[in-house]
Structures are given as structure tokens and as C-alpha cells.
Amino acid sequence: MKPTLYICREMPEEVIVPLRDVYEVDMWHSSSEAVPRDVLLQKVATADALWTVISDQITEEVLDIASHLKIIVNMAVGYNNIDVKAAKERGIMVTNTPDVLTETTADLAFALLMATARDLMGAENALREGRWTSWEPLGFTGVDVFGATLGIVGMGRIGEAVMRRAKGFDMTVLYHNRSRKHETEEMYGCQYVELPDLLAKSDFVLILVPYTAETEGLIGKKELNQMKETAILINVARGGIVDEEDLFHALHTKKIYAAGLDVFETEPVPLDHPLLTLPNVTVLPHIGSASIRTRMAMMKLNVEALQSWAKGEEPSHRVC
Ligand code: DGY
Numbered sequence: 094m095k096p097t098l099y100i101c102r103e104m105p106e107e108v109i110v111p112l113r114d115v116y117e118v119d120m121w122h123s124s125s126e127a128v129p130r131d132v133l134l135q136k137v138a139t140a141d142a143l144w145t146v147i148s149d150q151i152t153e154e155v156l157d158i159a160s161h162l163k164i165i166v167n168m169a170v171g172y173n174n175i176d177v178k179a180a181k182e183r184g185i186m187v188t189n190t191p192d193v194l195t196e197t198t199a200d201l202a203f204a205l206l207m208a209t210a211r212d213l214m215g216a217e218n219a220l221r222e223g224r225w226t227s228w229e230p231l232g233f234t235g236v237d238v239f240g241a242t243l244g245i246v247g248m249g250r251i252g253e254a255v256m257r258r259a260k261g262f263d264m265t266v267l268y269h270n271r272s273r274k275h276e277t278e279e280m281y282g283c284q285y286v287e288l289p290d291l292l293a294k295s296d297f298v299l300i301l302v303p304y305t306a307e308t309e310g311l312i313g314k315k316e317l318n319q320m321k322e323t324a325i326l327i328n329v330a331r332g333g334i335v336d337e338e339d340l341f342h343a344l345h346t347k348k349i350y351a352a353g354l355d356v357f358e359t360e361p362v363p364l365d366h367p368l369l370t371l372p373n374v375t376v377l378p379h380i381g382s383a384s385i386r387t388r389m390a391m392m393k394l395n396v397e398a399l400q401s402w403a404k405g406e407e408p409s410h411r412v413c
Pocket of ligand 1: 147168169170171172194330381382
């Protein structure tokens with residue numbers, strides 16, 4: 094008998110085909126709508142393997158029902174949607190999809206930084222709505238990226254990739270990280286600073302730390318107050334790292350200049366969210382890794398992990 098695999102989101106058939114040789118594959122029928130909780134709970138009760146995406150919350154409640162489950166392959170580098178400790182206690186391995194999305198996510202982070210600095214979305218909307226009446230001396234003006242200071246909070250693979258882009262823009266790069274990266278400092282001339290220093294000196298503060306109990310609410314009122322009034326906050330990591338109420342207040346009262354957000358505490362972000370009412374916020378629907386090539390590469394990593402497990406081999410990229 095083949096082991097059973099439940100895939101929580103519809104994936105392209107050509108991706109799934111090789112898995113059909115080794116698994117009884119069952120899949121949620123939509124790629125855009127998340128699998129409902131009751132369906133997930135029902136499916137997980139009999140699955141040996143589970144393919145998740147970041148919006149599938151694999152809590153202890155889910156794992157308690159999953160009495161056959163041996164492996165979860167999460168199609169993301171972040172795995173805060175899975176209770177990894179509880180999985181480990183139950184002998185369930187978890188894999189993720191690092192590396193393949195580094196450059197694509199760095200592209201998006203830099204694109205969002207530039208779009209926010211120059212309010213590209215605001216300018217485009219003005220044009221489309223007929224509000225471009227003439228060339229205005231101070232119309233549609235933003236702030237410069239070239240030569241500015243970028244503070245990267247979380248200097249991992251994506252942080253380094255963003256820094257390489259920033260160097261092309263002659264930016265000074267400061268970073269804060271759990272551990273110092275001496276080699277990176279030597280190679281790129283970036284400077285390690287404590288968080289308050291980074292916040293006080295940066296024109297752009299880019300959040301790239303993983304979302305954990307320690308980083309939840311890392312950027313709140315106190316930290317936002319430490320930033321320059323001309324500074325821009327960019328978050329492409331996870332929404333919960335920044336306190337959204339404090340961010341709203343800081344943007345509304347012009348304590349900081351603007352924010353670019355690809356991630357939110359609740360996703361999809363509710364349309365009546367106060368942050369969406371502000372003109373100095375650029376928002377995106379969590380598309381950091383969203384290039385076709387990268388998403389296909391992420392799927393491939395999940396397929397390979399599942400194939401390895403089915404053959405009794407050690408899957409790559411285990412997080413537990
Ligand atoms: C990740 O991989 O963690 C992204 O947020 C989703 O691609």
C-alpha cells in the first residue's frame with residue numbers, strides 16, 4: 094500500500110505526477126483559497142505526509158489528530174505556521190524551501206523599498222484617475238534611495254542578497270543580527286550595530302528576521318520612535334514582527350515618513366484595516382518569492398523531500 098499524501102493547495106499536475114508513483118495523492122481543489130479548517134482536520138487524520146503553504150496553521154490541535162503523519166513539507170522558507178516543537182515531540186519531520194527564493198525575495202524587497210520611497214503606486218493611481226494635470230515642481234516627489242543608509246534587521250541569506258543590490262545604489266549598509274557576520278562585513282563593508290543605533294541612523298529599515306516568540310512585536314512604539322522622521326520601514330518577513338497598531342500611529346502622526354509592507358499580522362489583510370487608509374503606506378499581498386521560476390523551484394524541493402522520505406532516505410532541508 095502506498096502512503097497517503099494530502100496537499101493543502103492545488104498544485105500544477107506536472108509537478109505532482111512523479112508523486113503519484115509513490116503516494117496516494119489527495120489535494121485541496123483550489124490554488125487561491127485556503128483549505129478550510131474542518132477539511133484539513135479530516136484529511137490530516139489519515140495522511141502519512143502533508144504538503145503545506147504558509148497560511149496552513151499546523152497547530153498542536155492538528156498534530157494531535159494526525160496519528161499517521163510522518164512528514165510535513167512546507168512550501169516556504171519560514172515555518173512559523175507549523176508548531177515545530179509539537180511536531181518534533183511526535184516524531185514528525187518538517188522540511189522547508191530555503192535558498193531557491195533568496196534572490197527573488199531580495200528583488201521584491203528592493204522593489205518595494207524603491208516603490209515606497211518614490212510612491213510609485215500613488216503616482217500611478219493619480220495618473221489613472223486623471224489627477225495628472227501638469228508637470229508640478231514638487232508634484233509626486235519622494236525620497237532618494239541612491240546614497241541613503243539602509244538598516245537591515247536580520248542579516249541572513251536574503252539580507253545579504255538585498256545588501257548586494259543596495260551596494261549598486263551606493264547605500265551605506267548597517268545591520269543588526271543575532272550574531273555578527275565578520276566575513277560579510279569584510280566582503281561588503283557593512284557595519285554591525287545594535288538595534289537602537291540602526292533605527293536612529295537608517296533612512297530605510299528593512300525587516301528580515303524570522304518570526305519567532307522572540308521577534309514577535311520586535312518593532313513597536315519605542316522602536317518606531319527611535320527612527321528618523323524621514324525614515325521608511327519595509328517589512329517583507331512576517332507581519333507579527335511589527336506592531337501594526339503602533340505602526341499605524343507612527344505613520345498617521347508622521348513619526349516616520351512611510352512604510353512598505355508585503356506581510357501582515359492577518360493575511361489576507363482585511364480591507365478595512367486602518368493601515369490601508371494611509372497614503373504613506375505601500376502594500377503588497379505577500380509576494381516576496383512570487384516569480385514563476387522560484388515558485389516552481391520551491392515546489393520541486395517539496396517533491397524531492399517527499400520522494401526521499403518515501404524511499405526511506407533523509408529529505409533535504411529538515412527543520413526538525
Ligand atoms: C517564505 O518562504 O517564508 C515566504 O514568506 C513565502 O514565500
